[in-house]
Every structure is written in structure tokens, then in C-alpha cells.
Amino acid sequence: MLKELAEKIIKGNKSAIAKGISMVENEFNGYSELLKLLYSHTGHAYLIGITGPPGAGKSTITNNLIRLLVKKGYKVGVIAVDPTSPFTGGALLGDRIRMQEKELDENVFIRSMATRGSLGGLSAKCKQTSEILDASGKDFILIETVGVGQSELDIAQTADTTVVVLVPESGDAVQTMKAGLMEIGDIFVINKSDREGSDALGVALRTMLHLKMKSDSDRETPVVKMIALRDQGTDELLDFILRHRDYLISKGKLEVKRKEHLIKQINELVTSRLENNFWTDDRKNILRKNIDRIVQRELNPYDFAESLL
């Protein structure tokens, strides 16, 4: 059964991919066996993270990139993790699917990931979903997240190339810096670049990027001007993405980056297993029995946690 599902996923069967991702999302029986079967078929896809503040136009840019990549003959997977995006959440996914023509339908797989309720574990699930898409033969996987929360930034950073999308209205460059976006961008996009303030933002961005550039760095971070709603700048953006990929490969940096991501993934796997093994019924009972004493300040949570260990 699992082997059959894995084979179908590897052949690119859409309903098998959807089923596999659901297994992972809901941690159904056998989901980790499935991931094990698929893992040797991964490593081909190139992961592009697209992040930025709410309302910057990330979804439009993602859609433009999908179309361009498909036109060039590539197969594309998309993972949308954006709590503020109207595209996120099953109910509204239809909006996005409706705009697909047949060619898109055959070569694109789009999946939204629920961010609410799934306390933690989101970044692990996002990684596992990208493995399924990777194994299914996608050439590029776009991961769209809103770059405000720490966990969302972490997800964008599991990509090979991270694109940070800004708009003149999204606040000054100092706010961008403070929001941690400055550190994670391999490419910056100024979207809605026909609006006022776009030149000033460009100058401020370039200055700050130049200032933070390490003296041993051999690459200047590009800033691309776009008007995504008119599909202006998509070619240039893709060009910069591919150039960044070539740069990473030629310098041996892609392997280093992926190694770091794998280490992070293994850390998360270990933690979740440690937690599951630790919280036996016995320990849960001890916690239940003592919680009132901690509430009453007879016992402190630090000593209690140590006594459990």
C-alpha cells in the first residue's frame, strides 16, 4: 500500500501527492515510512522561499513565477504558509486554482498549509511536504510565507534562495531590518515600484545591504523592481534566482546550505521523538497531581521539571 503510494507520487500522480501530503499533515499511520521511501528520490528540486510583510504582493509574484516557470517547461510545486493571505486555508484555495489553465494544471501542484492550531511542527511539516513535491519530480518548489513571525521566517529560510518582497508602503528600511528580513534575503524585490517612495526605498535598501556585506563576500545582494499586478519584472526576478543558484553551486555553497537545513531537520525530528517518549501516562499523571501545588506556589515549575527528568 505505502510502496504503491510512493511509486505513484514518484510518477507525479496528483491525487497520490495530495494523499501523501495529507498523511504528513495529519501524522497518519505510516507517514514517516512514506517519507523514508521517498527520500532517495529527493534532492532534484530547487527550493525558492518568498517572504515579506502582509500585503506586499507575495501571492501575485508567486503566481507570476509559476506561469513563467511552466512556460519554460518546468514542473512546479507551491507551498503557501501565510496566515494573512487570502490564499491560505482550504476554503479559499479555489480562488487560486480557478486561475489555472490546463497547462498549469498538469505541471503545477499548489498546497496551502494551515498555520493555526498546529503549535510548532509547522516548519517540519513544510519540509516534509517539500520532500513529497521534490520526489514527485518538481523542478522548482516555491514556499510562500509572511515574514513577520519567527517561525514563518524560519520556514522561508529552509529554501535554497530566499526572496524578500517589499513595497514602498510596507514601512521604512529600518523596520525591514528590525523585522529580521534584511538578514535572510538572497534577493530583494521592491514591488509596486511605480508608487511613491519606491526609489527612496531602493536607495536605502542598497545602502544597508552594502553596509552589512561581509568583507569576504563575493556577491552583492540584488534589488529587483517589480509591478507584479502587471507582471512586470518576473523575468528579471527569475533570472536573478537562477544566477543565485549557479553562484551557490559553483562555489560549493548549495551543499553547505542544504547540509545546515538537514541538521536543523534532524534536530526537530529528535526533539519531537524525545517529547513523545518522555510524556508517558505516568509522567502526565504526576504533572496532573502536582499542578495545583505549583499554582499555589508551594512548588516551582523549575524544580518540578527537574524532578520529572
Added chain:
Amino acid sequence: MLKELAEKIIKGNKSAIAKGISMVENEFNGYSELLKLLYSHTGHAYLIGITGPPGAGKSTITNNLIRLLVKKGYKVGVIAVDPTSPFTGGALLGDRIRMQEKELDENVFIRSMATRGSLGGLSAKCKQTSEILDASGKDFILIETVGVGQSELDIAQTADTTVVVLVPESGDAVQTMKAGLMEIGDIFVINKSDREGSDALGVALRTMLHLKMKSDSDRETPVVKMIALRDQGTDELLDFILRHRDYLISKGKLEVKRKEHLIKQINELVTSRLENNFWTDDRKNILRKNIDRIVQRELNPYDFAESLL
């Protein structure tokens, strides 16, 4: 030494509080001993979480609340965890401090928490900081976070009362719902309520809050209109906060809520200890030796993690 520091904190000494928080933030030697010494002095402060999208005016509302609370004779602690706020980050904290008069200076302690670089652990550190402020005799602790990321929402939710701040421009009510803000708010604020769209947002909010209200619920979630920049509505907001506190206490719900928060805190403590204990030099070496085989797809991360355990 630690005992002395704890005693000074309990007396409300400002530099001792700052030192204690720095110990916790940087996990300096003895920080958990300090928390143990302080724990029996906590439980007095009432925790108010203030969250909402960037630009909604959370900092202004927080400042207004600080002034009002101090005027009423209360001691106030503030923890600002907002990656997009200009108040967050040491460099710009001065802006906030400069507006303080002597009375504020004596009764208020404000601390910004860095969110970048501290992968995870932020919610634990926020909780521990609030314990230090609590032990120092603060009556109210305001925790200001930007409500977009999952981890930031989690932090807001460690409060006794969670206030969600919206503005007419911050997107429609559906987006608010999707962003998970609808579920966590005990009180909603429509800030900048003189602007267009504020009535429509109010109607939509009330409708949705009413729809999601459980049939056994005995409390309607209030929606407060404010113009924070003109300090309009602060009294009403505080009134609703105090009424919510009375409601929680009279129904025995405050203890239940705090118990849940404690369980979450203990879970986090356990996880961080499990991780520290697990990653011995030996295991780190095994990981280092095998990571290339995983990159080469000879081994998958799932089997590898299991073999480590």
C-alpha cells in the same frame, strides 16, 4: 550573591530587575536558581497581552495604558516583543523612555525582547521575564506582540486577558479571522476609529464574535472603539480589562487559565532539558560523521534520527 539579587528584585530595585532579566535572556549561570528563588513571590501581577497586525497602534495603546495605570497608583511592567515595532530593539528603546516623567520612571519597568536569532525559546523567556517583573511587585504586566506569527500569538496567549488591536485599514474581518486573532481575543479594540471603514469593521467583528460564541458562554466579547493617538478610549479599555479580570476570578476561570499556562511552561522546560541532555558530544559527532551520507541520499534523516534515539 543570587539571594541578594533576588531580594533586591523583590524590593523592586530597577537595576536588579534589569540584571535579572539579562541573566534570563542570556541564560547566564544561575538564572534558573534565580527564577526558583523568585517563584514563590509571583502570582500577584495581572498579565495583559496586547496584539494585532503591524501598524495598528499597539505601542500607543500600551503607552496610554501605562500612564492611566500609574495615575491610578499601580506599578506596571511592560514586555515588548514586536519585531516590526520601532520600539523593539535596544537602540530605539530610548524613544520610549524619553517620554517618561519621574512618576512613570518610579513605577514602570519597560523591557524589549529581541526576537531575532533566538530560535525558539522566546515564549519561555517572555514568561520568565514576566515572573521577574511579577516578583518585583508589579500589579500589571503588559505584553505587547505583533499578532502575525504563530510564536508571537502564543506569547500573547500566555496573558490573563488578551487584547486584539485592529484598525479599519488592517484588512477585512475575514483576514483577521484567518490570522488566528479571532480565537485569542478577550477584548477587541478598533483603533483609529475616526477613519473610514471603522463602523463596517465593528459590525463585521461583532457578527463574527457572536457567531463563534459558544452556546454555553456567559460572556460577550467586547469591541472597544479608540483613537489612541488622542488618548481616546483608554479608560473604557481598562474598564473592560478589569471587568474581564473580575469575570475570570468570580467564575474560577483565572486559576484554570493559569494552570494551562503553567502546563505549557513545564512542557517547554522539559523539552529544552531533554534537548540539552540528548545532544552530547558523542551524538553531535555521529551526526557530523553521517551528514554527508544523508546529503548524498545514502541514508534518510528519519532512519538516522531513530538510530540516534
